Amino acid sequence: MPQHPKQAWPYPEVVAHRGGGTLAPENTVAGFREGMRYGYRAAECDVKLSADNVCFLLHDDTVDRTSNGKGAARAKTMAELSQLDAGGWKGGAFAGEALPTLANVAAYCLAQRMLLNIEIKPCPGRFEETGRLVAQEAARLWAGASAPPLLSSFEIDALRAAQAAEPALPRAFLCEEIPANWRAILAELDCVALHCDHKTLTEELARDIKAAGYQLLCYTVNDPADARRLLAWGVDSLCTDRLDLLPARG
Ligand code: G3P
Ligand code: CA
Structure with missing residues (x-):
């Protein structure tokens, strides 16, 4: 498979965090619907x-925090996770909202032409297999998109495993504070982008990146x-x- 083309992801000015920000239960299709309602083109x-x-x-x-269930996510099968109410904690209007699979969300995003940033968030001790399997599933679901x-x-x-499994999918290195060796990390992982906590970014680092x-x-x-301020420093998204936060555009 060919290497990804640089700039393969359009990086709209605003991206809805965890689907629909704080207006709907995070990481649910209801959240993505809220993002669409505000005109967002992209969600994380x-x-x-x-x-x-x-x-x-x-x-x-x-x-525990985002459903009516209890316990470690890594110990539950998808059949068990599918029984949970992932919306009621956010209010009665969202009661019964399902805890979605990536396939559920891909179907929504592809139908609505919404861009998706998938943060690979492994359960403890499952870094490499999560990177590999998420990348393979994403490539399968978005094939031909x-x-x-x-x-x-x-x-x-996890990123290294994703790169080995599906090199054509664009990747971004995510960090809180930007490490001194960011150039080496981005080059090794063949990333298109760096994603960082805005509190740790300086104008100089933004210019260098x-x-x-x-x-x-x-x-x-x-x-x-x-x-x-961040947009004036050249931050893309x-x-x-x-x-x-801003009128959704671009
Ligand atoms: O991807 C950026 C951001 O979502 C990382 O922080 O804790 O919300 O996953 P967190
Ligand atoms: Ca996240």
Whole structure:
């Protein structure tokens, strides 16, 4: 399979964090619908593996905070996860919302022409297999699509496994603080972008990253003044919980 073309992901100015920010239950199709309602072209979500190796959406290591279940996500099969209510914690209007598989979300995004940033968020101890299986599933689900999903991760081992499995899918290195050796990491993983916590970015680093030819995304930007400053520094995309942060465009 050919290497990915650089700039393979369009990097819209705003990206909805965990589907629909804080307006809907995170990492659910209801969240993606909320993003669409605000005119968003792109969303981010967190993906891990169930006990029976199905790729599904969840941020935490346990299901406790964002569902009516209890316990470690890695110990549950997809059949068990599918029984959970992943919406009721966010209010009665969302009660009964399913905990989706990556396939569920791919179907929604492809039908709505919504771009997806898949954050590979492995359960403890499952870094490499999660990177490999998420990349393979993403390549299968988006085969023939006009825009591929973008894979990102804090875990270098997961990104390396994704790169080995599906080199054509675009990748981004995700970090809180930008490490001194960011150039070497991006080159080794053949990434198109760096994604960082906006609080740790400086104007100088933003200039260097852009000058090196990479896309730059900051998370989680919820203040309009921060948004304007970061865009003025050359940041391409802002991942936000506040869907009213900026008019969704580009
Ligand atoms: O991908 C950016 C952001 O989502 C990373 O932080 O904790 O929300 O997954 P977190
Ligand atoms: Ca995330």
